[in-house]
Amino acid sequence: MTDDALGRPQVHALLADGTTVRIRPVRRSDHDQVRGLYEEMSPENLRLRFFTAGRASAGPAADRACAADRPGRRALLAETAGRVIGIAEYDTAGSAHSAELAVAVADGLHHRGVGTLLLEHLVSAARADGITSFTADALSENHEVLRLFADLGLRTTRRFEGPEVRCEIALDASDTYLSAVEERGRAADVASLGPLLRPRTVVVIGAGRTPGSVGRAVLHQLHSGGFTGRLFAVNPGAQAILGVPSYPAVGAVPATVDLAVVAVPAAQVPDIAEQCGKAGVRALLVVTAGLDAEQSEALLTACRGHGMRLVGPNCLGVSNTDPAHRLDATFAADRPDPGTAGVAVQSGGVGIALLDGLSRLGIGVSSFASLGDKYDVSGNDLLQWWESDGRTDLVLLHLESFGNPRAFSRTARRVTRRMPVLTVDAGRTDAGRRAAASHTAAAATRTMTRGALFTQAGITATESCGELLEAAALLHSQPLPAGTRVAVVTNAGGAGVLAADACAESGLVLPTPTPDLAEDLLALLPEGAAVGNPVDATAAVSEEQLTACVDRITRYGGIDAVLVALVPTAVAAATGDDLIRALTRAPGPRPKPVVAVRLEQALPMRLLPAEGGGTVPAYAEPQAAARALAHAARRAAWLSRPVGTVPDLDGVETARARAVVDAYLTAHPSGGWPEPRVVAELLDCYGIPQLPWAWAESEDDAVLAADRLRGADGRVVLKGHWPGLLHKSAQHAVHLDLRGDQQVRAAFRDLDTRFGNLLTGVIVQPLAPRGTELFAGVVQDEVFGPLVLFGLGGTATEVLADHAARLAPLTDHDVHDLITAPRCAPLLFGADGGGPVDLAALESLLLRLSRMASDLPQLAEADLNPVLATPGGVTALDARVRLLPRRPQDPYLRRLR
Known part of the structure; x- marks a missing residue:
């Protein structure tokens, strides 16, 4: 988001067809363009807009739209290439909570989402102004505008008055509306990425005539990889490079270019981007590194001004292994194998490692993007692409930053219901942002914040690229376990002990077999076998016996997964048995995950082809297998729960709370810690119980x-x-x-x-009476939004650091997880013999704290410590808040970075 000369917000956003427009407030200087917008309308569209076909209404309408700003009135316009293509405005006419709405779109640009996008931004602005409903009059035959209102996702009522329709639109931020906005954003995002990932024409700018340049390497990968579209180079000193036609400038290329790969010195990048925009290029891939702040701003300005999506700068490139495209616009040494994993990274080195690992495992890649400095295209964009590309069933991410975490979280929650999304939690040790201002701020590390995002979105978070590939191998090849109960089977007692320890350390459970199961296993295995858990099948076990043992265990209802730890023995070698084949010879996929550990295996992990189809993951270390099973069990648990909802709360006075905050910040423009009476009134607005x-x-x-x-x-x-x-x-x-x-x-x-x-x-x-002292708080993260923290309270809260966190707004599932996550949770359920505390009251307090943080972006911190929990209720004994002057921002509003 940028601001105009008067400090008013303006943004770029995507229309339904993926093209870019700018949304900004109307200015006085826009008068002639706004009047021209109306005057260029057909007589029929003028009649539908003004109820008269004459053009006399154009001037007064432009006068009203471009009049000086005054309370209760806003007007936004959409423009592209300096041309106004739509306008939306509202006027309260003195009403406190309702406003009259009007919208118009240029002829020839209907059905591209201009009006819808304008209304989404107008709705967001109106909500910030305290407006709760729009009213609009339309002719009953104006089906387009009536459909526009109806399809917004907001509650709309109609009242027919002769030939006119009176529409009333409630501006409540329901999940239905957010889902509608999200779906429109997804469709627009996917459309905008087409020129980037499925281009018909590609040009490489900066490809040298001699080996050694990055541009030449990218051109070679595209050419030798069999790119199915048209390929060109731009080099003023060559007519052809590597057999690819070359032209002196992008404007001289005899085709409309979808994707331009820019590999020129940093100082030339802004000018090249502007040339590409003027030539009609639709997407840029900038591999150049080292842009300074001025060059970076000029690059992004060119992309926004000409509606080009941008990957990079400072990136490895993008690829799409679809045989219909065969796009490899990277300078990686090896070409990724085709497959089903979507990969997005910021680090090119990490990208090369993941591509190599996925190819070695045989999973392969559907499409890959190295985002580099991530000026535009983000992980959120790519999640939406993979959701709809028809080829991806597994997503791997390595993102060091998030542009809009709350939008990313909503997208990820949806995508992870369909396919596993895995990430490396990069930057876990960055605790330098910890503040000592309050218990809440001290606890809210970046690690905790990112962890909350991943947990709530159902993302599988790992600590290294190796662990990421371990989990990917299992999730790609095996069914999900129903729980955490694992049976360990081995042909060597020591290997079984190592595997059992690894499972326990990863939070998995090794239940003891029932007598019936033990009896069956003893009948199947050689004499001397031990059928506890681990099951020691002995070195004498044959391939056939091991197969029967594993099959029997997978049919047992008290086990969710089987880990088979094998070591090579002279006994198996002498008999010609291949114990690994006992795991891969099944006639079809087993109903439960089966993983192998081969201590002699040279590679960290492999996927072994199974005779009945599919693969079986084999790990070189039991810790790797156990970690992968634990990740799979957590994913299964997350999928088994219904989607959470944000509960409605009674007794919430948001308007009064905003008035309290505004009054304090008026008296203290730089913000601060309000006195207890102000704090108590704020808590009272949300029904938070206080002593x-x-x-x-x-x-x-x-x-x-x-x-x-x-x-x-x-x-x-x-x-x-x-x-x-x-x-x-x-x-x-x-x-x-x-x-x-x-x-x-x-x-x-x-x-x-x-x-x-x-x-x-x-x-x-x-x-206060005796009870369990707890801690609850909120901190507003400038990137992630409000984070709710909960844990053990009292004077030792920071020393013990027994806290959990979730991002607001909390759903009913989030608040349950928040209460049960800290180590002190058993105390709340009566583990100390004192009986359980009032859990319903505790959930209510946390939900109300979440609502307060979501309603009030000026709430920088809230610290309730201690919170006394007893069987009879929950009460805040002490509370502090910090308020800062912050402008509300709608995290779900469609806009480009």
């Missing part, structure tokens, strides 16, 4: 408050307060267990004596 309290600025006030708040046991607490005080216990600014007026007075005097120059007052509360 009763009173504010006192004098000794007598403290005594009166204590008399009013004392419980049955007569004890109270005094907490000192001053601006910037964050950790009261660490500052010894808390007095507990105070009885009687004299103790209250003494406590107040102590605080006043020690902190007199700072102290602005004290908080008086009744002494």
Whole structure:
């Protein structure tokens, strides 16, 4: 997003056919173009828009649209190549929550999504202004505009009044609307990537005549790889390179170019991009590295201005192994084998390693993109491509950054229901962003934030490229296990012990066989076999016996997967038995995953062809096999759950909360930590339960408050307060267990004596009953959005670091996972003998905290510590929030980076 000269937001976004438009506020200087938009309409379209066929309405309509900004009115236009192609506007006419809507699209550009895109942006702006509904009048015969309103995904009601229709559109942010926006975005994204991944014409700019240049290497890969389209080079000093026709400039190429590969020095990249745009190129692949900030901005400006999608700069390239295209626009040494895995990376070196690994395993690649510095095309774009390309059934990602994590999360949640999505969690050790401002900020590391994203989206996150390929091999070749119960079978006791340890360390369970199963196995295996778990089949086991053993175990309902750890023995060699064949000779795929561990295997993993079709993964280490099975079990568990929903909450006063925040930021423009009364009012707006309290600025006030708040046991607490005080216990600014007026007075005097120059007052509360002290908080990540944290509370919360996190808004499943994830979770269910706490109340508190964070982007941090949980309820004993002046942004609004 960029801003115009007046600081108003403007964005680029994709139309339904994949072309790029700019959406921005209307300016006074747009008057002539807006008037021209109306005057160029056909008489019929003028009649449908203004209820009259005359062109006299064009001038007044342009006057209204381009008038000076005033409260309650907004107008947005869509433009491409400097031409206005559509306009949408609303006017509240003094109404607090409703506005009159109008929209118009240039003749010849209907049915391309211009009006829909404008309305999506107008809806987002209206919501930010507190508007809850649009009204619009249309002629009943104006089927296009009525369909436009109906297809938005918002609740629309119609009232017919003679030849006119009065439409009312509710602007609620329902999941139905978000899904509709998401589907339109997916279709537009896929259309825009066609010139990049299925180009009909490719030109390589910067291919040298002598070996050694990156451009020449890319041209060689395209040419020798049998690219099915037309291929050209641009080099002023050559008529042909590697047998490919060459021209002095891209504008001289005798064809409309879909994809231009740019491999020129960094200083030339912006000018080349502008030339490509003027020549009608539809996508750029910039492999050049080392662009400075000015060159980078000029490159992206050229791409946006001419509607070109961009991969890179500083990237390895893209490829598509589809036989209909055979596109290999990379400078990798080896060409990827065709297959079914979609791969997206930012690092070219990681990309080469993954391509090599997938080819070696026989999985192969459907399409590959090295995104480099990722100025435009992102992992989210490619997820949507693979979702619909008809060739991909497995996705591998190595992304070091996320442009719009919440949009990525929504896309990934959908895609992972259809195919496994695996990633390397890069940058796990970046804890440098940890802040000491509050418990919440201290806990919210980038590792925790990324982990929450991956967990909620169902993404399989690994710690290395090797682990990524381990999991990919199993997910590609075997059915998912129904659970974590694993049977280990081995022909060597030591190998079985190693495998059992590896399974336990990965969170897998090795159940003891039932007597019936044990009896059956003893009958199948050689004398001396041990049929516990691991099952030691002994070195004397034959191929036939091992086959029967594995088949019997896979039919047993108490086991979800089988790990077979084998070592070569002289006994098997003498008999000619091939124990590995016992796993691959099955007449068809087994109903449960079976994996092999071959300690003598030179390669880390292999996929062994099975006689009945498919493959069986074989690992060189039991830890690799166990990790892969654990990843598969987690994926199966995630898929088995229904899609979560964000629950409706009663008693939420969002408008009042926004007014509280606005009032505070008006008085404190740079933000800060509001005083307790402001914090309490914010929590009250969301129905978050708080322990009763009173504010006192004098000794007598403290005594009166204590008399009013004392419980049955007569004890109270005094907490000192001053601006910037964050950790009261660490500052010894808390007095507990105070009885009687004299103790209250003494406590107040102590605080006043020690902190007199700072102290602005004290908080008086009744002494809380016994219970489990928990911690709940929110931190707004500038990239990922609000993150809700939960765990063990009290003064040791940071020392123990027993926290879990999920990204807001929380669904019903997310909040359950959040409560059960910390190590302290058993305490909540009565593990200490005290009975379970009020789990429904705890879930409600976390959902309300999530809602507050989602509603208020100005809420930089919220820290509830401790939160007291008892069987009778949940209460926040202490709370702090930090507010910052932040403009709301709709994370689901369609826009390019």
